[in-house]
Amino acid sequence: MTDFEYHARLAREQRDAALTEHEHKRYSTVGHLALMAAEQAIEALASREGKHFHSILGTRIRNDWNGLPKNTQIHPTILRGSGA
Numbered sequence: 001m002t003d004f005e006y007h008a009r010l011a012r013e014q015r016d017a018a019l020t021e022h023e024h025k026r027y028s029t030v031g032h033l034a035l036m037a038a039e040q041a042i043e044a045l046a047s048r049e050g051k052h053f054h055s056i057l058g059t060r061i062r063n064d065w066n067g068l069p070k071n072t073q074i075h076p077t078i079l080r081g082s083g084a
Contacts (some may be wrong), residue, residue, distance in 0.1 A: 002047070003044075003052065004045075004047045004048050005048035006044075007041070007043040007044035007047055008040075008041070008044040010037075010038045010040040011038075011040035011041040012030040012037075013031050014036045014037035014040060014065060015033075015034070016033075018030050018034045018037060019034050021033060026060035030032045060082050
């Protein structure tokens with residue numbers, strides 16, 4: 001299974017779970033799952049270009065995202081990657 005297939009499968013699973021949770025009116029869970037599905041879809045597309053994100057946002061920004069403007073300020077908690 002390629003990275004694209006893996007992330008695409010996760011995106012579909014999380015989308016389907018969000019739809020199921022919506023039917024049960026568990027709306028905060030729906031929001032969480034929908035965001036996770038979107039993240040996996042982005043990771044699937046990025047993997048086609050050979051980009052692989054990490055689980056810590058600060059690492060993502062430092063290593064993988066060169067498109068940030070020079071004056072962008074990032075909160076220190078994100079840079080530390082305190083994974084709450």
